[in-house]
Structures are given as C-alpha cells and as structure tokens.
Amino acid sequence: MANLTDLVNLNLSDCTDSIIAEYIWIGGSGIDVRSKARTVKGPITSPSQLPKWNYDGSSTGQAPGEDSEVILYPQAIFKDPFRRGDNILVMCDCYTPQGEPIPTNKRYNAAKVFSHPDVAAEVPWYGIEQEYTLLQKDVSWPIGWPVGGYPGPQGPYYCAAGADKAFGRDVVDAHYKACIYAGINISGINGEVMPGQWEFQVGPSVGISAADEIWVARYILERITEMAGVVLSLDPKPIKGDWNGAGAHTNYSTKSMREPGGYEVIKKAIEKLGKRHKEHIAAYGEGNERRLTGRHETADINTFKWGVANRGASIRVGRDTEKEGKGYFEDRRPASNMDPYVVTGMIAETTILWKGN
Amino acid sequence: MACLTDLINLNLSDTTEKIIAEYIWIGGSGMDLRSKARTLSGPVTDPSKLPKWNYDGSSTGQAPGEDSEVILYPQAIFKDPFRKGNNILVMCDCYTPAGEPIPTNKRYNAAKIFSSPEVAAEEPWYGIEQEYTLLQKDTKWPLGWPVGGFPGPQGPYYCSIGADKSFGRDIVDSHYKACLYAGINISGINGEVMPGQWEFQVGPSVGISAGDQVWVARYILERITEIAGVVVTFDPKPIPGDWNGAGAHTNYSTKSMRNDGGYEVIKSAIEKLKLRHKEHIAAYGEGNERRLTGRHETADINTFSWGVANRGASVRVGRETEQNGKGYFEDRRPASNMDPYVVTSMIAETTIVWKP
Numbered sequence: 001m002a003n004l005t006d007l008v009n010l011n012l013s014d015c016t017d018s019i020i021a022e023y024i025w026i027g028g029s030g031i032d033v034r035s036k037a038r039t040v041k042g043p044i045t046s047p048s049q050l051p052k053w054n055y056d057g058s059s060t061g062q063a064p065g066e067d068s069e070v071i072l073y074p075q076a077i078f079k080d081p082f083r084r085g086d087n088i089l090v091m092c093d094c095y096t097p098q099g100e101p102i103p104t105n106k107r108y109n110a111a112k113v114f115s116h117p118d119v120a121a122e123v124p125w126y127g128i129e130q131e132y133t134l135l136q137k138d139v140s141w142p143i144g145w146p147v148g149g150y151p152g153p154q155g156p157y158y159c160a161a162g163a164d165k166a167f168g169r170d171v172v173d174a175h176y177k178a179c180i181y182a183g184i185n186i187s188g189i190n191g192e193v194m195p196g197q198w199e200f201q202v203g204p205s206v207g208i209s210a211a212d213e214i215w216v217a218r219y220i221l222e223r224i225t226e227m228a229g230v231v232l233s234l235d236p237k238p239i240k241g242d243w244n245g246a247g248a249h250t251n252y253s254t255k256s257m258r259e260p261g262g263y264e265v266i267k268k269a270i271e272k273l274g275k276r277h278k279e280h281i282a283a284y285g286e287g288n289e290r291r292l293t294g295r296h297e298t299a300d301i302n303t304f305k306w307g308v309a310n311r312g313a314s315i316r317v318g319r320d321t322e323k324e325g326k327g328y329f330e331d332r333r334p335a336s337n338m339d340p341y342v343v344t345g346m347i348a349e350t351t352i353l354w355k356g357n
Numbered sequence: 358m359a360c361l362t363d364l365i366n367l368n369l370s371d372t373t374e375k376i377i378a379e380y381i382w383i384g385g386s387g388m389d390l391r392s393k394a395r396t397l398s399g400p401v402t403d404p405s406k407l408p409k410w411n412y413d414g415s416s417t418g419q420a421p422g423e424d425s426e427v428i429l430y431p432q433a434i435f436k437d438p439f440r441k442g443n444n445i446l447v448m449c450d451c452y453t454p455a456g457e458p459i460p461t462n463k464r465y466n467a468a469k470i471f472s473s474p475e476v477a478a479e480e481p482w483y484g485i486e487q488e489y490t491l492l493q494k495d496t497k498w499p500l501g502w503p504v505g506g507f508p509g510p511q512g513p514y515y516c517s518i519g520a521d522k523s524f525g526r527d528i529v530d531s532h533y534k535a536c537l538y539a540g541i542n543i544s545g546i547n548g549e550v551m552p553g554q555w556e557f558q559v560g561p562s563v564g565i566s567a568g569d570q571v572w573v574a575r576y577i578l579e580r581i582t583e584i585a586g587v588v589v590t591f592d593p594k595p596i597p598g599d600w601n602g603a604g605a606h607t608n609y610s611t612k613s614m615r616n617d618g619g620y621e622v623i624k625s626a627i628e629k630l631k632l633r634h635k636e637h638i639a640a641y642g643e644g645n646e647r648r649l650t651g652r653h654e655t656a657d658i659n660t661f662s663w664g665v666a667n668r669g670a671s672v673r674v675g676r677e678t679e680q681n682g683k684g685y686f687e688d689r690r691p692a693s694n695m696d697p698y699v700v701t702s703m704i705a706e707t708t709i710v711w712k713p
C-alpha cells in the first residue's frame with residue numbers, strides 16, 4: 001500500500017508555487033499554543049509579506065461567541081521542519097478587530113519596551129535555558145519512571161547516558177536539529193537532574209526575538225512529543241518531594257555590561273532587580289512557589305540574593321564575568337512555564353528604564 | 358525480495374506512454390464514493406478527451422439487475438497523488454444509457470444553474486469548510502478517545518498540538534499535501550473543537566468546480582484514512598451530548614458582493630435565504646437536526662438568524678466585510694455530509710435567480 005510517509009513528505013516545489021504557512025499563537029491560558037495552516041503564494045521571506053488572519057477566539061477562551069473573531073498579526077517566520085520545502089512556521093500575536101492587543105497578548109508590551117530608544121541603544125541579549133519534563137501519555141507520569149513507583153534518587157541522571165538513566169533522547173535530539181533547521185538560535189541541550197527532565201537553551205538573541213524563538217521552540221517541541229506519543233509538561237514542580245523542579249533561567253546582558261566596566265553596571269542592575277523582587281516573582285510563572293523553596297538549586301521565593309557561581313541564589317554571576325570585569329548574569333527565578341515576552345521585557349524595563357525609587 | 362512499496366511507486370513514464378485513470382463517482386446513498394481504474398494512452402489533461410465508461414449500478418443501488426449499466430461522463434481531472442507520474446483521478450457524474458442523469462446525479466442540475474447567463478455573469482465564488490471526524494477502525498469510537506470512555510471536556514483541542522490533545526495529524530498533513538499535488542484548491546486545515554475532529558477548506562473556487570473539488574478532496578481523504586487504518590465519518594453529530602457536531606460551512610460571494618456597494622447586495626441575498634430557510638435546510642444534509650441545536654456554535658435548525666462575527670447564527674458576516682463594505686458571507690447551516698453540488702447551486706439559485 002502507498003505510504004502515509006510518502007504523502008506527508010511530498011515535495012510540492014515541482015508542481016506549485018504555493019506554500020503552506022502554519023500560523024502559531026498563544027491561547028487563553030497564556031501557556032497553551034495553538035496553530036492552523038493556510039496556503040499562500042511563495043516563497044515568503046518576511047512576515048510583512050503575509051496576510052493577517054483570524055481565528056475563533058470563543059474556542060480558546062479569548063472572545064465571546066457572538067463576537068468571536070480574534071485577529072492574528074504575523075511577527076516572525078521560521079522554516080517548517082515538519083513540512084520542509086518552502087513551507088513556514090509563523091509566530092503571531094493577537095488583536096481585536098479594532099486593532100487593540102487582547103489581554104493575553106504579552107508580546108505587544110514587550111515590543112514597546114524593546115523599541116524604546118534607551119532599551120534599543122543597550123542591545124539587550126538573552127540566553128534562555130528552557131527546562132521541561134516528558135510524561136507518559138495516559139498516566140501523566142514521567143517517562144522512564146515505573147508506573148505506580150519511583151526511580152532511584154537523583155544523582156546519576158544529570159547529563160547521563162544509558163537506558164537506565166536517560167529517557168527520551170530521540171525527542172530531544174530531533175528537537176535540536178529541527179530547531180536549527182527552522183532557524184532558531186538553539187545553543188545547546190542537556191539531560192537534567194530529575195530523570196525524564198531535559199533542557200535546551202536559546203540564545204544569545206536580541207530583544208523581542210528571544211521570546212519569539214522560545215515560543216516557536218516550545219511549539220516544535222510539543223509537535224515532536226505529539227509524534228513520539230509522549231506528553232510535554234512545562235510545570236515548574238511536576239513531582240513533589242525530593243525531585244528538582246523545572247525553570248527557565250534567563251541569562252541577560254546589555255551593551256554596557258559587555259564593555260569594560262560592565263561589572264559595575266551589572267551590580268547596579270542586580271540591585272534594581274532586588275528592589276522589584278515581588279513584582280518580578282509575580283510575573284515569573286504560575287506555581288513557582290512549589291519550585292522556589294531554597295532547596296534543589298533554587299533560592300527561596302521570598303528571598304532575593306545574588307552571588308558568584310551560586311546556584312542557590314536568585315541571581316548568579318559567572319566566575320568569567322567576575323574575572324573579566326564584564327559579561328552577563330543569570331536570573332534563576334523564572335519558572336519553566338514563564339512567558340518569555342513578559343520576563344525579557346520586564347528585565348529590560350527594570351534594569352534600563354526604571355529609575356530605582 | 359522486492360518490496361510492495363517499490364512496486365507501487367514504479368515510475369512507468371520510462372517504459373510506456375500509458376497512464377492509469379481512476380474514475381470516481383457518487384454511489385446510491387448520495388454520500389458513498391466509488392472508483393475504478395482503467396489504462397489509457399496519455400498524458401491527458403482535458404476531460405473531454407477521456408472516454409465515457411460505465412459501471413454496475415445494481416451493486417451501488419443505482420440500477421436494477423436486468424438493466425444495470427450506468428454511464429460515467431468524465432467532468433474534471435486531477436493528478437493522482439497515490440500513483441503519481443502522469444496518472445490521474447477523474448471526477449465523473451452518472452447517466453442512463455439513454456443519456457438522462459440518474460436520480461442521484463446532483464451535478465447535472467448544478468451545472469445547469471451555473472451555466473445560466475444570470476449566474477455565470479455573477480461569477481459565484483465558494484469557500485467550503487469541510488469538517489470530519491476520524492474513528493478507530495473496529496470500535497468506531499473517535500480516534501484518541503479511550504475505548505469505553507471519554508476524553509476531558511472540550512476546550513484544549515481546537516488548533517491544539519501534543520499527543521494528549523491532537524489525534525491524527527499525519528492523516529491531515531498528508532491529505533493537505535496530496536490535495537495540493539492533485540491540483541485541488543485547498544486553502545487550509547485546522548484541528549477542531551472536538552478531539553479527533555478536523556477541518557480542511559477548499560476555495561475560493563468558481564461555480565461547479567467547488568463541488569468537484571470537495572468531492573475529490575473527500576475521495577483523497579478516504580483513501581488516506583484507508584492507508585492509515587482509521588475510518589472517516591462525515592456524520593454531522595457523531596457523538597451526542599456536549600461535543601461539537603461537524604459542518605460544511607459554505608462561504609459565498611458574487612461579483613456584485615465583491616465590488617463597492619457589495620454589503621447591500623449581501624444583505625439582500627441574506628434576506629432571500631431567510632425566506633427560503635426551510636427549503637435550504639431540507640437540502641443541507643441528513644441528520645442535521647441532531648447538530649443544529651442552538652448550542653455548540655450553531656443556530657437552532659428552526660430559526661434563521663444572521664450577524665457580524667456571530668458564530669451562533671445561521672449566516673455569519675465577517676468583520677472585514679462589514680468594515681470594507683463588500684466581501685462575502687458564511688452560510689453555517691450545511692452539515693458535513695451535505696452534497697456540495699446541491700448546496701452551492703441552491704445558494705446561487707436563491708440569491709441570484711429566485712424572485713421572492
């Protein structure tokens with residue numbers, strides 16, 4: 001019998017100049033990703049060449065049934081690693097028909113922050129370490145864990161190899177290559193301390209693109225887990241007890257921090273973050289209080305502290321940065337389910353725009 | 358050992374100028390698709406160059422045993438995504454040996470309506486949103502649903518991704534590419550509100566070609582589900598209760614509606630549809646009363662309503678059309694098992710030809 005795989009892999013470039021564009025957006029919960037596809041004339045190299053679109057917001061908790069259209073504005077394009085050819089993924093944000101960003105559209109404000117002249121002049125770089133857990137499909141228990149029980153305690157699993165220690169590498173490796181193919185600035189991957197937990201890093205990316213890339217990388221990851229028959233969790237503390245949580249440590253630097261004398265700029269920025277600790281924590285992800293306990297390489301959620309090479313701190317400065325007197329720092333507070341538009345925009349706003357009173 | 362796949366994928370263009378033509382027709386229920394293949398000299402791109410053919414109508418409920426031949430007239434050609442090369446799919450309609458359309462041949466009347474000068478002058482465009490549900494083969498329970506139980510309630514599934522929310526994407530994606538390959542004007546796909554339910558859109562297509570393309574797209578879909586070992590259903594309410602039904606929303610515009618001042622033409626057209634609501638509903642698909650309840654993004658079957666951006670209405674006008682003063686509207690009443698020849702031609706007839 002003819003093969004589904006042959007059909008899915010059909011290369012249409014020979015028979016049509018049409019391409020398929022998969023429009024991606026964030027749904028009503030702020031963490032659910034949605035997408036649908038349309039045929040457009042190709043090739044497309046810039047989001048400005050793509051039409052706005054719309055979807056049924058009443059089905060995603062973002063609009064009422066009698067006035068259900070939510071408008072999609074294309075913001076960034078990536079190559080589609082699933083359909084390949086000239087087909088594309090399109091990261092969008094959401095507006096009312098009158099042109100107002102809907103309440104769950106966090107990109108809009110972030111874009112405003114990043115286009116402020118003071119922020120733009122500082123060329124903010126982000127390196128985001130996205131942790132996540134893979135779960136078995138029908139039981140929602142981490143992959144590789146015995147159903148109804150637990151694996152041996154943490155210790156052997158971080159960066160491990162072996163069928164008794166590393167679970168789900170095919171998902172991780174497929175994701176790594178797919179992201180590189182798509183044009184996402186994925187800088188690395190590693191197996192995490194809790195078995196079944198992994199991490200990938202995106203960056204250094206400038207300004208708003210850091211968050212666009214994280215959202216599309218999350219989309220590609222969940223599409224891959226769908227194919228693999230496992231479930232992706234971005235919960236910050238998927239298993240209670242003596243098991244690590246999952247974070248989205250956000251590494252950050254500005255032009256001033258990267259130049260000689262940068263270390264002083266870094267210390268001032270960290271001080272400002274310390275004064276707005278409560279505000280940041282409130283925006284750093286739901287359920288983070290289950291993760292930021294002061295144990296398992298976290299700082300307690302109510303405490304702000306920083307230190308060089310200190311993984312138990314809210315903010316960690318690398319030894320290299322301290323030695324060279326310039327570089328970057330790592331905000332370890334964001335949870336794995338944080339919205340990168342919110343976090344990256346807020347860090348830039350607090351450290352560059354906020355006057356500190 | 359040679360592999361079945363190698364044989365199926367043999368490229369015959371080097372060894373022969375013969376092609377394979379798969380003739381497709383609609384069977385006696387009005388919803389079952391049938392097909393058989395023949396060898397011809399190729400390549401062929403014009404349906405008028407293809408010979409008429411015939412089949413055993415007594416095996417499809419379309420003719421008595423003692424006079425069983427039903428004649429197939431080729432009407433539209435598409436590239437065959439399964440056999441590839443120069444091989445083709447041929448959409449046909451059915452006639453008696455005396456040249457009369459048989460009762461289940463709905464294309465004949467539709468073609469007459471579309472070729473009438475009044476209708477042809479208005480260049481009617483259609484965009485049809487075909488919804489469908491995938492079922493597990495032996496249990497006939499939706500794909501991804503636990504056998505003997507139900508998934509969590511609707512909410513997470515519309516346009517979703519992930520193994521716990523989206524079931525059957527390989528079928529949907531191969532169908533998308535296969536239709537593009539075949540030359541069908543497929544404009545998009547999306548996952549639907551009920552898990553295991555999907556939608557594809559065909560259009561904008563002019564006149565009779567909308568019906569031809571939806572039927573061939575349905576054929577390609579059912580061939581693909583056959584390969585995948587799942588079953589496709591076009592039932593408008595596959596699961597009773599708090600689960601969405603499946604429709605075939607039909608987007609429509611005429612030349613006058615697309616030009617300046619079109620919004621007034623649209624409103625007049627909608628008024629006419631309102632006056633013929635009962636007649637349209639009777640032709641919009643069997644079992645639609647189980648679906649058009651007034652809940653789950655439908656309007657009640659006995660009520661005709663319309664509104665801008667209103668998914669609970671019989672007819673919905675998009676905000677852009679309202680804003681631009683011209684455009685198109687969406688008839689949300691047709692069920693997923695509607696006959697597109699009937700629906701497209703009836704909308705054209707009521708809005709362009711019919712005088713209240």
